[in-house]
Amino acid sequence: xxxxxxxxxxxxxxxxxxxxxxxxxxxxxxxxxxxxxxxxxxxxxxxxxxxxxxxxxxxxxxxxxxxxxxxxxxxxxxxxxxxxxxxxxxxxxxxxxxxxxxxxxxxxxxxxxxxxxxxxxxxxxxxxxxxxxxxxxxxxxxxxxxxxxxxxxxxxxxxxxxxxxxxxxxxxxxxxxxxxxxxxxxxxxxxxxxxxxxxxxxxxxxxxxxxxxxxxxxxxxxxxxxxxxxxxxxxxxxxxxxxxxxxxxxxxxxxxxxxxxxxxxxxxxxxxxxxxxxxxxxxxxxxxxxxxxxxxxxxxxxxxxxxxxxxxxxxxxxxxxxxxxxxxxxxxxxxxxxxxxxxxxxxxxxxxxxxxxxxxxxxxxxxxxxxxxxxxxxxxxxxxxxxxxxxxxxxxxxxxxxxxxxxxxxxxxxxxxxxxxxxxxxxxxxxxxxxxxxxxxx
Numbered sequence: 001x002x003x004x005x006x007x008x009x010x011x012x013x014x015x016x017x018x019x020x021x022x023x024x025x026x027x028x029x030x031x032x033x034x035x036x037x038x039x040x041x042x043x044x045x046x047x048x049x050x051x052x053x054x055x056x057x058x059x060x061x062x063x064x065x066x067x068x069x070x071x072x073x074x075x076x077x078x079x080x081x082x083x084x085x086x087x088x089x090x091x092x093x094x095x096x097x098x099x100x101x102x103x104x105x106x107x108x109x110x111x112x113x114x115x116x117x118x119x120x121x122x123x124x125x126x127x128x129x130x131x132x133x134x135x136x137x138x139x140x141x142x143x144x145x146x147x148x149x150x151x152x153x154x155x156x157x158x159x160x161x162x163x164x165x166x167x168x169x170x171x172x173x174x175x176x177x178x179x180x181x182x183x184x185x186x187x188x189x190x191x192x193x194x195x196x197x198x199x200x201x202x203x204x205x206x207x208x209x210x211x212x213x214x215x216x217x218x219x220x221x222x223x224x225x226x227x228x229x230x231x232x233x234x235x236x237x238x239x240x241x242x243x244x245x246x247x248x249x250x251x252x253x254x255x256x257x258x259x260x261x262x263x264x265x266x267x268x269x270x271x272x273x274x275x276x277x278x279x280x281x282x283x284x285x286x287x288x289x290x291x292x293x294x295x296x297x298x299x300x301x302x303x304x305x306x307x308x309x310x311x312x313x314x315x316x317x318x319x320x321x322x323x324x325x326x327x328x329x330x331x332x333x334x335x336x337x338x339x340x341x342x343x344x345x346x347x348x349x350x351x352x353x354x355x356x357x358x359x360x361x362x363x364x365x366x367x368x369x370x371x372x373x374x375x376x377x378x379x380x381x382x383x384x385x386x387x388x389x390x391x392x393x394x395x396x397x398x399x400x401x402x403x404x405x406x407x408x409x410x411x412x413x414x415x416x417x418x419x420x421x422x423x424x425x426x427x428x429x430x431x432x433x434x435x436x437x438x439x440x441x442x
Contacts, residue, residue, distance in 0.1 A: 045183045048075045052187060062198040066097035069166070069191045074099070076183040077152060077168035077176075085110070086156070086164035086195065091117050093164060100169075101146065108142035114153050115162060122155035122162055124181055129173040150174035154184050156192035163192055217388075221405075228270055232263035239263075262307070276336075277388075277405050280412045287330040287416055291441040294325040294359065294366060301338035308343055312351045316342065320359040327366055328441040333413050337421075340406045341370040341434045348432075349374035361440075365419070369435045377425035377432050385423045386411040414438070 055068035066084060073082040081100035085093040092111045095101075115122040127133045130140065130149050143151065150170035156163050166188060239256035242248050248256070279285040302316065309316060327334065338357075345355045349372045356371040377385060388408045407423075414421045418439055425432040 081169040083167045105146040125153040126176040154188045158192040158196040292331045300335035304339035305343045345372035371433045373431040376428045376430045
């Protein structure tokens with residue numbers, strides 16, 4: 001028998017996992033051994049299965065299943081210690097529930113399995129006498145150090161897939177009878193079925209919650225769109241009233257025309273962002289990539305966001321720009337990315353603030369960082385900063401506006417170029433840094 005061993009992290013610091021099971025039966029001395037083994041007499045099969053099935057039926061979540069399963073395992077296998085291990089996302093078996101096992105033992109044997117993951121028909125493995133078994137030095141030492149002298153490995157199989165195992169431990173050599181093994185198999189089947197059922201139910205609940213959250217965010221987004229479109233339209237309407245007024249002097253008319261022009265540009269950006277998001281999502285956005293000077297792309301980006309910088313009397317400082325530095329990108333789309341990041345830094349910074357743009361050439365890519373000392377980003381919001389409709393309402397004044405799609409569009413455009421973008425921030429009120437990495441030619 002191949003009892004190869006993997007080592008994983010230990011479970012919580014207790015000898016019992018979740019609720020310690022109570023065997024509720026009297027100890028006996030096994031007929032085949034001179035030693036005293038504090039095992040318990042197994043209940044009748046019908047009683048064990050009835051009690052187990054009833055508790056499984058009443059369980060509302062997976063954590064309520066484990067104590068019932070431990071009790072059923074110990075009753076079925078006539079032992080006082082047991083454990084349940086399930087395969088994690090890396091297909092490594094981890095302890096999820098146990099009774100009477102030390103931290104050191106769990107750390108030493110976690111990850112071990114007597115079956116291959118692709119075994120089409122894993123069978124129970126039982127070791128009547130650990131002392132005389134061929135388990136491998138480290139594994140055998142860990143088992144004996146725990147004063148386990150007999151052990152049974154029972155596979156948990158659901159929908160033809162090995163999902164875990166339960167283990168029954170005896171403190172003395174123990175001969176596993178045919179009826180005892182058969183009862184353990186039935187308990188294992190019920191446990192595996194219930195675990196998969198509870199997992200499926202949990203996944204369904206999470207999917208439903210995710211859909212509800214998506215619907216909520218879309219409704220908020222539609223409300224934001226209405227707000228963002230109404231504001232420039234209102235400003236344009238007022239400006240038109242000024243132009244139509246016979247009392248307006250030349251300066252008032254000039255101001256009105258400038259206001260209309262600014263609001264027209266704002267509306268155009270909002271609509272273009274919405275159209276670009278739709279194209280990216282549908283896979284219809286085509287890039288026109290080719291070698292281009294980084295300085296030319298940056299000039300295009302600054303021209304786009306310069307009015308916003310001027311309006312708030314802000315300064316853009318550029319460092320590390322080499323006039324001969326080239327990118328392999330779609331210049332218009334990368335200018336859109338950079339202008340979006342610079343514009344964001346401007347919006348979330350005070351008037352007369354400085355925004356830094358720092359460029360660094362690497363062997364295969366160019367790194368461009370946009371840094372500000374503005375409002376900053378809470379740590380808990382950083383992982384969601386590039387999500388669609390994402391806005392941090394706790395630190396974002398409503399007067400700043402925005403649809404919450406700009407950074408999502410930035411990430412999608414950078415991803416299409418085979419690049420990367422990340423956001424960092426020391427916290428609220430301490431600024432932020434957005435770093436873009438884009439490919440170089442060749």
